[in-house]
Amino acid sequence: MRPRRRATGTAYAEPVTRDWYAWHDDYDQPGSPLSRRLTEVRLRIGEALDQAPPGPLRAVSLCAGQGRDLIPALATHRRRDDVTARLVELDPRNAEFARAAAAEAGLSAVEVVVGDASLTDHYADLAPAHLVLVCGIFGNIADADIRATVRHCAALCATGGTVFWTRHRREPDLVPAICDWFAEEGFRPVAVSSPADGVGVGVHRFTGTPRPLELGATMFQFVGYDRLTHH
Structure with missing residues (x-):
């Protein structure tokens, strides 16, 4: 049976009931996590842009949702016009929200793609990138897929570039292990809450x-936090 598709980002093995468009409403609640x-x-993101080398910059965002992290950060930054970005998001409603936000901010070099964010082919022409966003993913995929995604980050990210997760x-708190996995791939910590x-x-x-980006690869399968904790 073909895998079902998660509403935000990538292949999902079973039917999905969560509305990933409405999920973003919590961003508008002051003080919410x-x-x-x-x-x-x-x-x-702003700090990384401050420290980025002069000249053109590339950014990619996996499971980008409505682009609420990268787009506003770029919109108000002095390096905004240096950045070419691609946001990959499966839910067309979220993608349209992000596309409209980028247009309103005048960020003509920000592209929003509706597609499976786990597929490496979406990033082939922008990798290695200076900014790599994998936010909202590691809490919703299996540990082995987190490790695999960290490994792929060493192909997605340019030397001196920054990964945000x-x-x-x-x-169980997996953050220390994730930090170790990044270290094994040649990353050093900048900030970890x-x-x-x-x-x-x-x-x-x-x-x-x-390393060369492996084309045709699937980096992870989205499971969902509720299902992970249930099992």
Whole structure:
């Protein structure tokens, strides 16, 4: 049987009931975990842009949702016109939201693609990129797929580039292991939120040499937090 498709981002093995468009409403609730996570990610994107080398920059966002992290961060940054970005999102409603936000901000070099974000082919012409966003993924896929995605980040990310990722810090807390996996692939930590922060945001900079991006590969399968914790 063909796998069902998750509403945001990638292949899903079973039917999906969550409305991933409505899920974004929590971003608008002051003090909510998603709102606090979003603020942190935007801050870190701005810092990475501040430290990026002069000249053209490339950015990719996997399971980009409505683009609420990257698009506003770019819109107000002095390097905004240096960045060519691709956001990949399966839910066409979320993709249209992101597309409209980019147009309203005048970010003509931001492309929003409706498609399966787990497929490496979507990023072939922009990899290695200076900014790689894998936010909202690591809390919803199996541990082995997290490890595989970190490995692919060493092909997606340029030397000196930055990966941004998120993961809840509830038990079992996998964040220390994820940091170790990034280290094994040539990344060094820039910022990793503590368990006391209540939200998990990780930022790692790539110090190695990018390996060739494997074309035709599927980096992960989205399972969903509820299903993962149930099993």
